[in-house]
Amino acid sequence: MCGLAGAWFPGGRDEPSLIALGHRLGDAIAHRGPDDFGAWADADAGLVLSHRRLAIVDLSPEGHQPMVSADQRWVIAFNGEIYDHGAIRAELAALGHRFRGHSDTEVLLAAIAQWGVEAALARGNGMLALAAWDRQERTLWLARDRLGKKPLYYGLSDGRLVFGSELAALRALPGFRAEVEPDALALLLRLDYIPAPHCILRGVRKLPAGHLLRLDAAAIMSGDLPAPRAWWSALDAQRAAIARGFAGSEADALDQLDVLLRDATALRMEADVPLGSFLSGGTDSSLVTALMQAQSSRPVRTFSIGFDNAVHDESAQAAAVAAHLGTAHTPLHVDGRAALDLVPGLPRIFDEPFADSSQIPTTLLCRLTRQHVTVALSGDGGDELFFGYRRYARTLKNDALLRRLPRTALAKLAGDPGEAARLGGLAALRAELATGDLQGQARLRVSQWRRPEAVVRGARRLVTAYDDPAAMPGTGTAGDALMALDTACYLPEDILTKVDRASMSVALEARAPLLDWRVAEFAWSLPLRMKWRERELKVLPKRLLERYLPRELVYRSKAGFGAPVGDWLRGPLRGWAEAQLSEQRLREEGHFEPAPIRAIWKEFQAGQRKWHTHLWGVLMFQAWRETLR
Structure with a gap:
């Protein structure tokens, strides 16, 4: 886990100035990688790659980045982890590759040299953002992992390309103009975050999850960058999984989920530094922790946080789960003062405006955890894969009701009450009726401001997954569609963004076993009845958790993870x-x-x-x- 940055001045530039710039860009994101720094330049091309390292696997200098391939063709700056690098290393060794160290970066670089960028990405199981320079073709590749765990920004400034893990790196480029983009600001008010490819700064883009971008000097000089293309599509993978289906019984599904999650968890337990897990006491974090403890010879380090506001306090449940599993548990109870003291610093931690209030407990939890370990596993992804949000059930219930109502009744009731829809009651019902379809109802339920373009000066409405009919699977159930929309937008741009910024602000690596792509594709293949029944959410994960915890610790109401x-x-x-x-x-x-x-x-x-x-x-x-x- 690290931070990367770089810039490209087509036409060339002297090496000392490029290296100095690399230092400047890297210093802006030093919090992401305090263990090592590197800058590499191609003076003839005018390109510099910068890297800040948080050493996790292979702590030796052999893991230093930017790293040059053995054949000298490729140079890479890489942020993330390739969990199956051992298997890929063995395959490459059989093809004649030799390795200096045992870092996953060296394996990824050799895979790119052997198969090319896209094929190497497809073979890997991990989280990443990367910049890879092809010295032979004089092209730069930018890429992001399948589900969007690691971020990557890029943009043009006065004929120069600049890119990095955070906006702070781009803003460190001399002469960079940080101008607010009103359309993106309206998205922030609507969603609490700004989804890719949009960005709060004019002229800057975020690379979407599962996408790559190939750039050459001509594109930069023309000022017309090509559109990124998908090397992996969550929507296509979901459609294929639904079509394939799961033919076995619920018992078969339980066994298969157990095997998959055990392996996904074991892969993410590999580290050359201390490791632990976040434990809220909810289904997902409890399941990940249980699978860790089942595969560890020592008590797993677990960490939880609780507020003095009882509505947001799950610390007692976390402590009970930890006691049953026998983990080495460290709780943090936060009073209002500690949380309030954090608020003024949130904008610098989150880099781009971000308004999900769970950013506060997440950041405090990461600070606590980093005092003891360098890697923490989380339960992120379970809600989007296994029907874990109550709003899913409410949306399906209301959608079914709307389909039964006569059109004359709908016409009388429907109307757009604007912001008043947020207050509930008849106004909320009228707003749902006015949406006209399932996707509109989903959008309404994730929206804060209903008409943000009327509040932000000069803003136009931008299309997101919640607006685009092409983002709907077009197959499976309505429940599958709701989860697909969140997987496309809410998961990568809110949940994973929050965890990345909060954890990397203190140089902590967060890993999510539930978001192993194999687990995701398995979850998408399951019938909805294995995820949701009447009032029970996440049916199958809870059944699996019963193998590790007593029922009274499995079945409980969800308090949520926010702030008062x-x-x-x-x-x-x-x-x-x-x-x-x-x-x-x-x-x-x-x-x-x-x-x-x-x-x-x-x-x-x-x-x-x-x-x-x-x-x-x-x-x-x-x-x-x-x-x-």
């Missing part, structure tokens, strides 16, 4: 929020229409509790904007 933002904005954060949302400031900065924001702020202070979700997105942007100064 509403209480804070009415209490200790009120002064800070008022300053951020002052009418004068909003008007002078020119990003927002002040009137609707001020109206919601006043209603919230008067007791309308649900408006805090609207306000948090605006506040996170306002705080982030201060970092541009």
Whole structure:
């Protein structure tokens, strides 16, 4: 796990200035890799690659990056882990390759030299973002892993290409103009995050999950970069899995899931540094921890966090699971002051405006965990693969109801109440009726601001997976469709973005066994009844967890993993929020229409509790904007 950055000046540039620039770009993301730094330049091409290393596998200098292939053709800067590098190494050794060390980077580089970038990516099982320079063809390849665990930004600035793991690296390029893109800001207000390929800065793009981009000097000089293309498609893989189906019984499915998850977990337990797991006490983190402990000769290190607000506190459940499994458990109980102290620093941690309030406990948990280990396994991905969100069930219920209602009744009730839909009751029902289809209902349920383009000055509505009919599988059940939409957007751009930024801010590597692509394709092949029955979510993972925990620790209500933002904005954060949302400031900065924001702020202070979700997105942007100064 590391950070990468680079720049390309077509036409060439002297090597000392390129190396100096590499240092500058790398320093901007030093938190991602405190163990080593490297910069490599091709002066004739005008290209520099920069790398910050967090050493996990092969701690020796043989894992240093950027790394040059044995045949001298390829140079790579790589962020991530290839979990099956041992098997790939053996295959390459049989073909005549020889290795200096035992890092996965060296294996990935040899695989690229042997098979090419796309074929090498397809053989690997892991998480990654990479920049690979082909010295023979004079082309640069940028790539991102299947499900989007690792980030990669890129863009043009005055005829120069600049790219990196975080926006901070791009902003370190001399002369880079950091101008806000209004369309992307509207997405932030709607979703709490900005999904790929969009970015808060004008002229910058995020490489989508499962995509690669091949660039040459002509494209950069023309200013017309080619569109990325998919080397792996989650939607295509889901369609194929649904068509293939799972023919066995539930007992067969349990056995197969057990085998798959055990292997996925074991692969992610390989490290040359201390390792542990996040443990909330929920189904997914408990299952990952149980599978770790079942394959470890020593107590696994586990870590949990709890708030003094009981609604968000799952620490007692985590402690009970840890006690039953026999892990070495470290809890952190956070009072409001510790969480509040973190708020001003969130914009620099998350790099791009980000407004999912679970960013706060996630960051605090990562800070605790990093004091003890360098790698932590998480339960991320279980909700999207195994029907884990209550909103899925509510959406299917409402969709079925809408299909039964006469059209005349729908016409009388339907209408768009705008932002009032967030408040529930008749307004929320009317908004759902007005959507007209399942995809519209899904979009409504993940939206904060319903009409953000009316609040952000100069914004146009951008299409996301929740708007694009082509993002729907077109096969399987309505439940499969809801999970597909979240896999395309919410999972990579919210959940995995949150974990990446929070963990890498303290140089902690987070690994997600449930997001092994083999587990994902198996989950997609299962009938919906093995994931959801009446009021029970994640049916199969819970049945599997019964093999490791007593039923009373498996079947419990889910508390969620957030922060009491509403209480804070009415209490200790009120002064800070008022300053951020002052009418004068909003008007002078020119990003927002002040009137609707001020109206919601006043209603919230008067007791309308649900408006805090609207306000948090605006506040996170306002705080982030201060970092541009």
